[in-house]
Amino acid sequence: MSSSIYVNSKNVFLDTVNSKDYVQLDRVSTIYQALKDSIKKPLKMILLYGKPGTGKSMFLSKLYNDLSSSQEVHIYKTPILDESEFYKTLAQDIFTTKYNGELNFTQFMKIVDSVSLDSIPVVLLDEAQLYSDVLMEKIRLLSDTRTIKFVITLHKTEEEDLIAKEHFQTRIWESIELENASTTELKIYIQKKLMKANCFDTANMFTNKSVHKIFKLTNGNYRDTNKLLYTLFDIYTAYDENHQLSSIGTTHVPDKLIEMSAIHTGLINA
Amino acid sequence: MLNTRDLEKRWLRYKIKFYIPHFTIFISVIVISVVILTFFNSDKKETKELPQKVNKIPIETQTDKEVTIKTPKVALIKESIEVKTIDYKETPVASPKIQEKEPSNTEDNSLKLAPSLDFMKSMQHSTLPYYNEEPAIAHEKVSVIVEEVQELEPVEVIQAEVFKDEIKQISIKRRDSSNDIRDIIKRFKKNNNPALSLFVAKKYYELGEYHKAYNYALITNQIDRDIDASWIIFAKSLVKLNQKTMAIETLKQHIDNSHSSSAKILLDEIVSGKFK
Numbered sequence: 304m305s306s307s308i309y310v311n312s313k314n315v316f317l318d319t320v321n322s323k324d325y326v327q328l329d330r331v332s333t334i335y336q337a338l339k340d341s342i343k344k345p346l347k348m349i350l351l352y353g354k355p356g357t358g359k360s361m362f363l364s365k366l367y368n369d370l371s372s373s374q375e376v377h378i379y380k381t382p383i384l385d386e387s388e389f390y391k392t393l394a395q396d397i398f399t400t401k402y403n404g405e406l407n408f409t410q411f412m413k414i415v416d417s418v419s420l421d422s423i424p425v426v427l428l429d430e431a432q433l434y435s436d437v438l439m440e441k442i443r444l445l446s447d448t449r450t451i452k453f454v455i456t457l458h459k460t461e462e463e464d465l466i467a468k469e470h471f472q473t474r475i476w477e478s479i480e481l482e483n484a485s486t487t488e489l490k491i492y493i494q495k496k497l498m499k500a501n502c503f504d505t506a507n508m509f510t511n512k513s514v515h516k517i518f519k520l521t522n523g524n525y526r527d528t529n530k531l532l533y534t535l536f537d538i539y540t541a542y543d544e545n546h547q548l549s550s551i552g553t554t555h556v557p558d559k560l561i562e563m564s565a566i567h568t569g570l571i572n573a
Numbered sequence: 574m575l576n577t578r579d580l581e582k583r584w585l586r587y588k589i590k591f592y593i594p595h596f597t598i599f600i601s602v603i604v605i606s607v608v609i610l611t612f613f614n615s616d617k618k619e620t621k622e623l624p625q626k627v628n629k630i631p632i633e634t635q636t637d638k639e640v641t642i643k644t645p646k647v648a649l650i651k652e653s654i655e656v657k658t659i660d661y662k663e664t665p666v667a668s669p670k671i672q673e674k675e676p677s678n679t680e681d682n683s684l685k686l687a688p689s690l691d692f693m694k695s696m697q698h699s700t701l702p703y704y705n706e707e708p709a710i711a712h713e714k715v716s717v718i719v720e721e722v723q724e725l726e727p728v729e730v731i732q733a734e735v736f737k738d739e740i741k742q743i744s745i746k747r748r749d750s751s752n753d754i755r756d757i758i759k760r761f762k763k764n765n766n767p768a769l770s771l772f773v774a775k776k777y778y779e780l781g782e783y784h785k786a787y788n789y790a791l792i793t794n795q796i797d798r799d800i801d802a803s804w805i806i807f808a809k810s811l812v813k814l815n816q817k818t819m820a821i822e823t824l825k826q827h828i829d830n831s832h833s834s835s836a837k838i839l840l841d842e843i844v845s846g847k848f849k
Contacts, residue, residue, distance in 0.1 A: 534575075537574075538577060538580065544574065563577075563584045
């Protein structure tokens, strides 16, 4: 195998949110379909939550790509923390109203009332846990008017269960949880990702044993898996360039290399 | 590009760190199991040793008993061997020195078969400082005892005198046996143990020296009148010495006193003529 294969394989696992890199897994597909169905319903707000690295951003990106052709969808991957800036951005994107100076909630609601839209626009807000409580309360009030539909993603952490907060509990009509992959799902995820990039040889290197080892280290977290496999193929590239591939073998991924990758990425505290 | 050498070193350190607790647990488990095993084994040994120690006491006492009880048996076995071997016709009194030498030859020939009577010799050695007399003197002392018996029961003494010539003619087939008897006689003189005199009586009876057997049985009876075996030897010796009526009377008297079944059987046999 030439080094280009390892380089290509490495690039497959670059930690980027690209809807084209979305990997279709059975469970994820079911969840995705449920999300799409929820958007069609007259719901005020949809919550997508899960631990970091479970693919929430990818989900939102995929949803944006799929819906943008059929209806008005706006995605905000990075939170707009300033309240005035948030209203101004929405006024410009949804209602094509450019507003100079400060824009408060009352002024924004006047714009909403003045403009009549054919369909209800969908606003996708990623990393919504970063918004302030006051702004989240305003978003709730805005969704109550049924002029804008919000799909928000949240981190579900052990310390702070944001879903428990009042404004999410009472106003959300649909909530979908994303979880880490199982061992089988992880193997499919890795191999599908590699095969998408035509890296069939490297895809075949992942046996059940090696995937199990990866699962033990990453706990099925997609982000950690991507980081680990990126480093793994980086190591392979280095060995290949040093002509030391024979010492590690190319038929399967040895535990040693997986552990070395985990040490490098910090998954193992050596 | 990644520094794979550095990464390999870090990985090696990690593996060593990773296996250290496993290794220590493994070693400690082995050590603990070895300690436990040795502990339990030592416990078992102690428990095993205890009953052995307890058993040792009865064994020792048994051996003591065997010394006294088995001696006649040993003598019997020896006698049976003796019959098969050389048939000497010498009196033990006449050539005591030869008696000491020749048995050794016969012992060599029948070393594998004959049980040892060394314990007798060891006992003899212990008594030697007290009895330095020659066998001849010992024999004289036997006759003294006989004389004493004669004083007590004149009838019997007469009978003993009647067979005096016959005593001289009776020969011991094995000199080692006569030696043993002499040793036992010495011991008997020292402690007057009726068991020893009874043994001598039995031994003489088995050797066919019925007169001596009669005398020693009589001595035994005088020491202890309740020894059934002694009375039986006494009666048998009388029969062998052609004193059948006296034997019957003696046995009857003994049966009246002791109600001995073996004495009754012997009496019946004598009366019916089965025992001659």
